[in-house]
Amino acid sequence: MARYNAKESETRWQGEWNSRQAFLTRNDPARPKCYVLEMFPYPSGRIHMGHVRNYTMGDVIARFRRAQGFNVLHPMGWDAFGLPAENAAREKGVNPRDWTYANIAAMREQLKLMGLSIDWSREFATCDPEYYAHQQKLFLDFYKAGLVYRAEADVNWDPVDQTVLANEQVIDGRGWRSGAAVERRKLSQWFFKITAYSDDLLKALDGLERWPEKVRLMQKNWIGRSEGLRFKFDLSNGGGLDVFTTRPDTLFGASFVAISPDHPLATELAKGDAKLAAFIDECHRIGTSEAAVETAEKMGFDTGVTAAHPFDANWKLPVYVANFVLMGYGTGAIFGCPAHDQRDLDFARKYGLPVLPVVIPEGADPKTFVVGEEAYTGPGKLANSRFLDGLDVDAAKNEVAKRLEAEGRGTRTVNYRLRDWLVSRQRPWGCPIPMIRCRTCGLQPVKESDLPILLPDDLQFKGSGNPLDHHPTWKHVSCPQCGGSATRETDTCDTFVDSSWYFARFADTKSQSPVNREAADYWLPVDQYIGGIEHAILHLLYSRFFTRGLHRLGYTNIDEPFAGLFTQGMVCHETYKNSNGEWVEPGEIEKRDGKAFLKNSTTPVVIGASEKMSKSKKNVIAPEAIIDVFGADTIRWFMLSDTPPERDIEWTDAGAEGCWRFVQRIHRLVTETENLPPPGTKIADGAEGAALELRRATHRAIAAVTDDLDGLRFNRAVAQIYTLANAIGAADASVPGAVRREALEAMVLLIGPMMPHLAETCWEALGHTSLIVETPWPQADAALTRSDTITIAVQVNGKRRGEIKIARGADNKSVEQAALALDAIVRALEGKAPRRVIVVPERIVNIVA
């Protein structure tokens, strides 16, 4: 029998599925649905191993659910706006649109080689005018619903990408794409009002049971809810100052008030105080370099203004401008209680301010308790606090809040760390924001009848700034209100807007409305979403917000877009360096006796850690090269084997070859078995011996693989299939053909979702005329997944000393007797009488002597 020819087989079955429209999905509300989605790719031009892993997992689930009878939606699209296209335009002089669509065409071909069960009829790219036109409609809808606004704010400016960024897109003080240190700028920008849903986005996390705990926690921390009190100080200059605190109980320990350098009061005071103005400048200068934030020496400037203590008008607290107070959180102003807050303590020590403990830990004496270099933040009883003395922390918080609320001076509030989502980008290759600026009428939304606002075809990428701004005609329009001359908004949407609703569009990609409500009601939410952990906050939080917006506008009836989320690990590879410390590609080396050398030489190469495949470390393996040599099924099997899907996987040549050998082995097992009866042959009753063993192995494998795929434990499903293959290989000549057929068919059906081409070839070789993709998932016979006799380990004092084979369901007494009768047990007991015998039915016997 000929070796399995993967290339021939894969081309053939992909053609067969295509001509039968096997993966064309119909919206059929009568059938139970399953929506499987992988995060859609940016069309960089080539697929990488991360894509292969991601789309393999999704495809396994999609094919598995399809076989189980679900109506499966498994679409593919392109997250196609973004900066790389602009960079290509600038560097190569191409049109960003042409560049993007060429990349899409190339990647589509590569993805198709993987044999994914995708409904390609639903494919779209976010840069298709048909898509972004609908997004513009949604932008206007959100605007009318009060979920979009334009405001001046301190924003993050990425000096390399020449655009503003949302808070979520600043990682360690650097732009998420460019890696450039971001600067603070005060600019007028467009925002989505995600904070309108702060509490809802937080609370609903609890209901996302099929999300990783880690992602829920990260979102929880990002939203950052804290309960506290907002109240007003009266200032010596006649004004008032709002502060927010979570520790109103420590109010009598206050020794100063501090405001942010960006606080309006600081700006105002600086007008008449050159030294203060210089101090604020200094704060800004240091504040933007993130290295300085790390070491963050506390700095303050005494404004000379004082604040009256809210419970004692004669008690005056100095008001400082302090670099550690952030304008973006709370009110941008605080009161400082040094004894019970580390930052306040550092500040007080530096400026010689009083440190008065007001919360005394249990067992300490209020008269002698002092705070040194470490603030006390634990529980205790109030002291030095007048009417609060003796109360515990919570009671004191309540008392202060109650009194200040009664005076109308304060309110209990909930504060969030989450800020509104800044969505405008000063980039031309994105979805134009459909707004118009008129000198007379101000900001005007584009009329819906004027949509879509298409990007011009002739963008010039020379010079700096946004090419949309410099285009000779594009932005010049008449005002929809007064008809006078006006200009378009030249900012475009953050590309994360594009990806915040694409999953809803897949429900009906031909719909005249952005989202077809009926189709969305059937398909949404996504049952299983798969992608990288890097979107734990960004995309996954924005989509949750956007879905709430869509719900409010009547486009859907759901709040949560993704019922199940799985975050896969990265694909890694060993790294290599030559003696000059330069990275060396895997293709340039060869290994001898575990050491690496440059190919065909004795020049040694240093083997480094396994790291995420990246161009910069030259440790990338191109998927198409692997598919070319071994076929798609081998690369898919590799991605599913051994390593649990949430962990990082290391690509190795040896592993790939091992997978390829297994592909061949399955093919041999199927094609080299002789004298198989025809499909559908009944198995004679009463199988015994080797035949019964094989039947049991078959049904155990069906049950276990089904269970493992249900739980996304692909690596264990793979192990189960190896076990079944071993059992088939080990079956001796006594096993009837019908039993062999049952085992082979089960194995082939079980690998169907994972190695679909090999499975079809084997299914055909087994005499079937139908396709696996049309064949239902096999059912395990419960009577065969359990054997009649079981092996139970017998321990003496917790140490395993022997085992007994006994009928399943034997009563404890006979199990105990059999255990005590074992030679090994008699020996281990050394004549001592057992003090106690613990029998755990069908598990273990432990004899305590």
Added chain:
RNA sequence: GCGGGCGUGGCGGAAUGGUAGACGCACCGGACUUAAAAUCCGUUGGGCUGAAAAGCCUGUGCCGGUUCAAGUCCGGCCGCCCGCACCA
């Protein structure tokens, strides 16, 4: 600093509190072959006793605890990884 996760053979990794190391990779031995590749069979945590069959000790980062029984639960350390980071 705060929050979370993880530490099991040479490697990837299995293991509802109940036989630690399933399954794979690698290695080694054997069969087939003129030979090699491919394939098939077998061994493989460490140590010890034994001619063999078999058996014993030890072993899941470290120390302690709970339990008849701990990789698993609890407490305390050590190490690594990730996220957030002056959030009042």
